[in-house]
Amino acid sequence: xxxxxxxxxxxxxxxxxALHLMLPxxxxxxxxxxxxxxxxxxxxxxxxxxxxxxxxxxxQKGAKLVEDYMEANDFRQLAxxxxxxxxxxxxxxxxxxxxIFRNYDYPEYCRNATEEAKGELLVDxxxxxxxxxxxxxxxxxxxxxxxVLTLKEIGDPWDIATYFKLWDNDGxxxxxxxxxxxxxxxxxxxxxxxxxxxxxxxxxxxxNGENTFYTKNKEYQKSxxxxxxxxxxxxxxxxxxxxxxxxxxxxxxxxxxxxxxxLPFNEITLRPDSAELRAIRQSLGSLEIxxxxxxxxxxxxxxxxxxxxxxxxxxxxxxxxxTMVAIASEVCGLNAILPHRNQELDVYPNEREVVIINQAxxxxxxxx
Amino acid sequence: METVKxxxxxxNDLPWNIEYKPERCTMxxxxxxxxxxxxxxxxVERRSVTVSTGHRPEPSQKHSAVLIIKQKDSIExxxxxxGMCEKICPxxxxxxxxxxxxxxxxxxxxxxxxxxxxxRTSLNSGRTLxxxxxxxxxxxxxxxxxxxxxxFDILAPFGRVLxxxxxxxxxxxxTLNLTAKLPPVNWIYPVIFSDMSIGALSxxxxxxxxxxxxxxxxxxxxxxxxxxxxxxxPVKLLESEQLKYMILQIASGHFGWNRIVKSIPKxxxxxxxxxxxxxxxxxxxxxxxxPAAKVADHVQAIRGVPKADLMSPPNHQGLYxxxxxxxxxxxxxxxxxxxxVPVAIKCAASxxxxxxxxxxxxxxxxxxxxxxxxxIQGGTGAANEISLDHTGHPVVSKTRECYLxxxxxxxxxxxxxxxxxxxxxxxxxxxxxxxxxxxGANGVFLGKILIQLLGCVGNEHGRCNACNTGKCPAGxxxxxxxxxxxxDIDRGAQNIVEYMLALDSELRKLMAPIGxxxxxxxxxxxxxxxxxxxxxxxxxxxxx
Numbered sequence: 001x002x003x004x005x006x007x008x009x010x011x012x013x014x015x016x017x018a019l020h021l022m023l024p025x026x027x028x029x030x031x032x033x034x035x036x037x038x039x040x041x042x043x044x045x046x047x048x049x050x051x052x053x054x055x056x057x058x059x060q061k062g063a064k065l066v067e068d069y070m071e072a073n074d075f076r077q078l079a080x081x082x083x084x085x086x087x088x089x090x091x092x093x094x095x096x097x098x099x100i101f102r103n104y105d106y107p108e109y110c111r112n113a114t115e116e117a118k119g120e121l122l123v124d125x126x127x128x129x130x131x132x133x134x135x136x137x138x139x140x141x142x143x144x145x146x147x148v149l150t151l152k153e154i155g156d157p158w159d160i161a162t163y164f165k166l167w168d169n170d171g172x173x174x175x176x177x178x179x180x181x182x183x184x185x186x187x188x189x190x191x192x193x194x195x196x197x198x199x200x201x202x203x204x205x206x207x208n209g210e211n212t213f214y215t216k217n218k219e220y221q222k223s224x225x226x227x228x229x230x231x232x233x234x235x236x237x238x239x240x241x242x243x244x245x246x247x248x249x250x251x252x253x254x255x256x257x258x259x260x261x262x263l264p265f266n267e268i269t270l271r272p273d274s275a276e277l278r279a280i281r282q283s284l285g286s287l288e289i290x291x292x293x294x295x296x297x298x299x300x301x302x303x304x305x306x307x308x309x310x311x312x313x314x315x316x317x318x319x320x321x322x323t324m325v326a327i328a329s330e331v332c333g334l335n336a337i338l339p340h341r342n343q344e345l346d347v348y349p350n351e352r353e354v355v356i357i358n359q360a361x362x363x364x365x366x367x368x
Numbered sequence: 369m370e371t372v373k374x375x376x377x378x379x380n381d382l383p384w385n386i387e388y389k390p391e392r393c394t395m396x397x398x399x400x401x402x403x404x405x406x407x408x409x410x411x412v413e414r415r416s417v418t419v420s421t422g423h424r425p426e427p428s429q430k431h432s433a434v435l436i437i438k439q440k441d442s443i444e445x446x447x448x449x450x451g452m453c454e455k456i457c458p459x460x461x462x463x464x465x466x467x468x469x470x471x472x473x474x475x476x477x478x479x480x481x482x483x484x485x486x487x488r489t490s491l492n493s494g495r496t497l498x499x500x501x502x503x504x505x506x507x508x509x510x511x512x513x514x515x516x517x518x519x520f521d522i523l524a525p526f527g528r529v530l531x532x533x534x535x536x537x538x539x540x541x542x543t544l545n546l547t548a549k550l551p552p553v554n555w556i557y558p559v560i561f562s563d564m565s566i567g568a569l570s571x572x573x574x575x576x577x578x579x580x581x582x583x584x585x586x587x588x589x590x591x592x593x594x595x596x597x598x599x600x601x602p603v604k605l606l607e608s609e610q611l612k613y614m615i616l617q618i619a620s621g622h623f624g625w626n627r628i629v630k631s632i633p634k635x636x637x638x639x640x641x642x643x644x645x646x647x648x649x650x651x652x653x654x655x656x657x658x659p660a661a662k663v664a665d666h667v668q669a670i671r672g673v674p675k676a677d678l679m680s681p682p683n684h685q686g687l688y689x690x691x692x693x694x695x696x697x698x699x700x701x702x703x704x705x706x707x708x709v710p711v712a713i714k715c716a717a718s719x720x721x722x723x724x725x726x727x728x729x730x731x732x733x734x735x736x737x738x739x740x741x742x743x744i745q746g747g748t749g750a751a752n753e754i755s756l757d758h759t760g761h762p763v764v765s766k767t768r769e770c771y772l773x774x775x776x777x778x779x780x781x782x783x784x785x786x787x788x789x790x791x792x793x794x795x796x797x798x799x800x801x802x803x804x805x806x807x808g809a810n811g812v813f814l815g816k817i818l819i820q821l822l823g824c825v826g827n828e829h830g831r832c833n834a835c836n837t838g839k840c841p842a843g844x845x846x847x848x849x850x851x852x853x854x855x856d857i858d859r860g861a862q863n864i865v866e867y868m869l870a871l872d873s874e875l876r877k878l879m880a881p882i883g884x885x886x887x888x889x890x891x892x893x894x895x896x897x898x899x900x901x902x903x904x905x906x907x908x909x910x911x912x
Contacts, residue, residue, distance in 0.1 A: 209509075209510075210506075210509050210510035210883075212506070212510055212882065212883045212884060212891075213884070213888075213891065214893070215890065215891055215892060215893040216888075216889065216890045216891055219775045219780065219890060220775075220778065220780060222778075223775075223776075223777065223778025224778060244532075248533070249532055249533060250539070251537070251539060251544060252539055252542040252543065252544065254542065255544060264519060264521045265521060265523055265555055273543070273544075275546050275550075276537065276544050276545065276546055278553075278555075279530075279535055279537070279546060279550055280532075280535070280544075282525055282529045282553055282555075282781075283529055283530050283531060283532045283534075283535055283781075284532050285525075285529075285781050285889070286780055286781055286889075286890070288886060290883060290884045290885060290886065290888075291506070291510045291883050291884075292510060292511060292883075310885065311513075311518065311885065313511060
């Protein structure tokens with residue numbers, strides 16, 4: 001089973017906070033990996049927050065393939081962070097030869113393009129790089145988006161952190177938002193792309209659970225957007241639906257919950273907005289999820305959201321103080337990084353609830 | 369020795385023989401009265417017995433004439449195996465026994481006419497669905513639900529569903545509002561009582577099914593819908609509140625529509641839908657057939673016809689293409705109810721079903737509200753046996769193909785798929801329905817099993833299936849008032865209601881272990897099969 005978490009802070013914090021959030025929950029997961037997406041960065045990338053940042057794990061040949069592609073497509077390199085791993089054979093990590101985090105400037109022809117057009121270009125570029133690396137089995141590209149960094153690896157989270165020197169706060173790597181998870185997908189083959197959180201065009205998502213409508217969701221999503229690919233994990237369905245509802249349909253966020261866990265028909269009938277909810281349920285029936293789940297998502301504007309399946313078969317808790325709010329599968333994670341918060345204010349969302357932490361660290365919650 | 373007349377028909381040429389025990393028979397005559405086919409009759413037989421009762425052999429011959437019940441050696445009056453004689457006999461003195469040496473098929477085309485009968489195909493009784501198992505059981509990571517405790521949403525759409533981006537929604541202050549009318553969609557129970565007309569069925573049988581439908585809706589909150597069948601329905605029902613439970617069928621004969629159209633201004637509620645019947649699985653490419661024997665006074669009144677063989681044409685006259693069908697039929701049916709009532713189409717499953725479905729999916733008017741696929745194992749009230757046994761197409765793979773074709777285009781769910789024709793053939797309709805739904809159907813329709821619940825004894829092994837004769841021994845497929853009396857409407861309706869309540873529980877029993885609280889439409893990953901060919905064809909997991 002997964003354990004998932006997220007931290008949102010008014011001040012930049014170091015990723016070790018994310019590790020401290022997750023490690024107390026290790027009895028619930030299996031310590032088989034570590035993955036996080038950081039957003040709103042400080043440190044190495046602070047000067048280029050508006051420029052896309054590529055997160056990559058690859059071989060030497062893979063690095064060359066990427067460099068050639070980016071050059072051929074007029075992306076100009078700006079800043080770079082290439083962690084030098086701690087070479088210690090006792091560390092439980094299946095490390096790739098290279099981890100590259102690199103800022104690029106947009107190609108000249110699109111510098112004045114709309115944000116939307118730039119977003120499309122970044123998705124296309126990431127997909128092209130993924131295909132390039134995948135074909136020759138030379139690496140993995142996790143995200144390519146301004147102010148977003150993704151780190152994923154297989155192994156023990158503690159050792160992975162040691163390898164990347166994530167325990168040492170040297171100020172290079174800081175962020176205000178982090179979504180984190182400490183498990184590789186151990187259900188099937190160990191595939192790096194199967195590790196949460198997943199990222200697409202500014203949307204980050206991880207999920208704890210099992211989506212029993214995976215096949216239904218996948219069969220529908222495949223034809224909805226070119227970026228809905230992979231499907232190495234059933235949790236990717238949640239991300240793609242989030243992206244579809246918010247980015248493609250441009251619907252308000254409250255309808256995400258209505259799509260993934262629609263109200264039963266007899267409850268819809270009693271609602272004043274029954275016509276709309278019925279229309280949504282029938283047209284997006286293939287995107288309904290089933291099975292036990294908790295979702296944590298980070299939106300392009302930095303808001304962090306959580307909600308559960310319609311029967312609340314998986315746990316989640318939200319808590320914090322004036323400067324930091326965190327979400328975790330288990331309260332022990334919150335206790336580790338926010339021991340002095342007022343626990344009475346902790347929120348345990350119910351099966352019909354959506355909780356959002358906004359930019360002002362206000363916790364918004366509503367029932368579907 | 370007199371030459372044996374080898375062309376003479378004897379009872380051993382017939383498909384069923386009467387096993388008669390004269391020593392148990394009291395000659396009460398009940399069996400003869402009960403036999404609607406007049407296959408048996410009282411007769412006198414000569415007995416000759418040699419007896420010797422003294423101490424020494426003193427044989428003497430005793431001749432007597434005894435009364436017996438005798439089977440007729442007539443093709444026209446052949447026993448159908450319905451077993452009414454056995455049912456009524458107080459002494460278990462008589463019953464039909466299947467005759468494996470029957471020469472019926474060779475003799476029954478006497479006079480040059482094809483064999484006609486009702487029921488289902490007898491040759492194509494293979495059961496793909498029985499080779500499929502619900503094999504994806506929730507264990508550990510994904511807990512199974514509790515079929516008794518959890519709530520389940522067991523509903524299916526009837527109506528045209530738009531793609532998400534086609535919905536006329538606009539966001540104002542974070543709330544979506546519909547800005548235009550949507551095509552009508554009714555969410556109904558995923559099991560529809562299929563179209564059997566008044567005419568094919570007796571008024572009592574039809575009424576029993578209608579009664580069960582209303583009872584399930586009003587007492588058990590199960591929104592089951594019933595299709596009228598071609599031939600209209602009583603004006604009283606057309607003008608009642610209960611019309612909302614009915615799907616009006618229009619087929620190529622347009623029987624009954626005069627009354628329906630005239631009733632429209634007086635209707636209190638809209639019907640649940642309109643079903644345009646293009647073809648049916650039991651006799652694809654052949655029109656409906658109501659033999660004159662069944663065209664009783666009330667049938668003449670409802671349909672507005674004289675007493676004669678009523679043959680619906682094999683196609684809708686004037687419709688020459690799918691496009692035309694869409695424009696004429698769908699538009700006029702939609703317009704008749706001012707676009708408030710969904711209109712669906714029923715076709716016999718065929719090698720061409722996918723292309724028909726694709727055309728409907730791509731129709732720019734977006735007004736086809738359902739695609740009903742009827743497979744070869746569907747039943748009928750009357751058909752040429754050659755059509756029943758030798759034409760048609762299994763529904764399972766065709767439903768799957770239609771679904772996957774829609775998936776390929778990202779259009780699954782837009783035109784709901786309803787599968788029928790053999791659903792519940794073994795009596796287990798819930799399992800059949802569940803599996804077909806996992807393969808992509810939104811719901812199923814049942815016909816034959818309903819009349820079996822009313823008391824029909826017909827089966828796929830040549831028992832009875834005399835629905836075409838007007839002599840239905842169960843009072844179901846006949847208009848003979850004396851036979852119709854045999855059917856107890858209330859008990860019949862109760863059987864259907866109780867079956868449906870059980871079916872509902874059984875559906876939950878299948879949804880719960882795969883962890884689904886709403887219908888698993890297209891969840892093919894929930895199914896496995898031990899048959900490699902089925903696995904390959906349906907794209908489900910092969911297991912052994």
